[in-house]
Amino acid sequence: MSTASSSSPINSAALEKKNLSKQRHLLFSDNKIMEGGSTTSGEVKPEIQSSITPNQIFILSGQSNMAGRGGVVKDHHHNRWVWDKSVPPECAPNSSILRLSADLRWEETHEPLHVDIDTAKVCGVGPGMAFANAVRKRLETDSAVIGLVPCASGGTAIKEWARGSHLYERMVKRTEESMKCGGEIKAVLWYQGESDVSNIDDAESYGSNMDRLIKNLRHDLNLPSLPIIQVAIASGGGYIDKVREAQLGLKLSNVVCIDAKGLALKPDNLHLTTEAQVQLGLSLAQAYLSNFC
Numbered sequence: 001m002s003t004a005s006s007s008s009p010i011n012s013a014a015l016e017k018k019n020l021s022k023q024r025h026l027l028f029s030d031n032k033i034m035e036g037g038s039t040t041s042g043e044v045k046p047e048i049q050s051s052i053t054p055n056q057i058f059i060l061s062g063q064s065n066m067a068g069r070g071g072v073v074k075d076h077h078h079n080r081w082v083w084d085k086s087v088p089p090e091c092a093p094n095s096s097i098l099r100l101s102a103d104l105r106w107e108e109t110h111e112p113l114h115v116d117i118d119t120a121k122v123c124g125v126g127p128g129m130a131f132a133n134a135v136r137k138r139l140e141t142d143s144a145v146i147g148l149v150p151c152a153s154g155g156t157a158i159k160e161w162a163r164g165s166h167l168y169e170r171m172v173k174r175t176e177e178s179m180k181c182g183g184e185i186k187a188v189l190w191y192q193g194e195s196d197v198s199n200i201d202d203a204e205s206y207g208s209n210m211d212r213l214i215k216n217l218r219h220d221l222n223l224p225s226l227p228i229i230q231v232a233i234a235s236g237g238g239y240i241d242k243v244r245e246a247q248l249g250l251k252l253s254n255v256v257c258i259d260a261k262g263l264a265l266k267p268d269n270l271h272l273t274t275e276a277q278v279q280l281g282l283s284l285a286q287a288y289l290s291n292f293c
Contacts, residue, residue, distance in 0.1 A: 053106055053181035054098050054147025060128050062192030064154030067118040068126025070274035081122040087111050090278045091129035100149045104177045114150045121154045125274045130281025138289050149178045157195040158209045163216045172220050187227040187288055193243045194236035203239035207246030227254045227292045234260035235270045256291050258283050
């Protein structure tokens with residue numbers, strides 16, 4: 001918290017908030033073309049803008065295992081990575097499940113959820129659709145329309161999500177835009193940490209960085225009790241135990257941690273398989289329904 005100056009504290013705080021909002025707008029605008037750029041994630045179905053809007057919104061954030069690498073395989077003939085286009089029934093599209101596209105339009109959801117967000121790598125199946133289908137099924141009401149806001153970016157360390165960074169400000173901007181339809185932010189699903197296991201300093205500071213991220217996000221969205229469901233990482237090597245310890249031991253209200261340890265990994269020993277992503281999505285749904293419904 002900044003120290004008091006000769007100017008009014010209320011006016012100073014208002015000016016700071018106004019400048020931060022302007023900064024978010026500029027950061028988001030400058031990177032908009034990049035976010036919606038071309039991708040080689042396999043065949044992408046034409047976007048169908050939805051005539052309905054969601055009333056229950058979930059933010060999907062973190063790095064590659066949230067963005068989804070399930071079903072991403074090497075095409076040795078063309079020497080490139082592609083998505084195999086295999087969609088499990090748990091991840092099937094539903095007209096009452098929408099996603100916020102890179103250009104901020106609600107559209108009917110289909111895999112890969114992060115295709116126009118995590119554009120640097122090929123995206124496949126993540127946990128988002130299995131989560132959304134399971135939650136909607138349990139709610140047992142035709143009026144429930146779920147909105148997913150993909151924000152994850154592969155290969156990113158938690159320090160890259162600090163307030164003021166492009167990733168953080170894009171996440172805040174997309175979340176704010178998602179609420180303009182009148183829907184309510186129900187939870188943030190966070191799966192990240194594999195990029196923080198190589199360096200001892202990064203691993204040891206993970207807990208404090210995650211604590212700060214949650215507090216900043218809740219403050220900037222004006223949602224002080226915003227539910228956070230984070231995933232304890234299952235891969236990465238190095239100082240993974242220190243990162244996992246921080247994730248499993250985080251003591252903040254309305255923060256729940258589920259453990260990905262034991263879920264099947266692809267041959268790279270880093271990314272979850274399609275089947276494991278389905279299991280993770282169902283576990284995230286159970287955590288949400290058990291703790292926040």
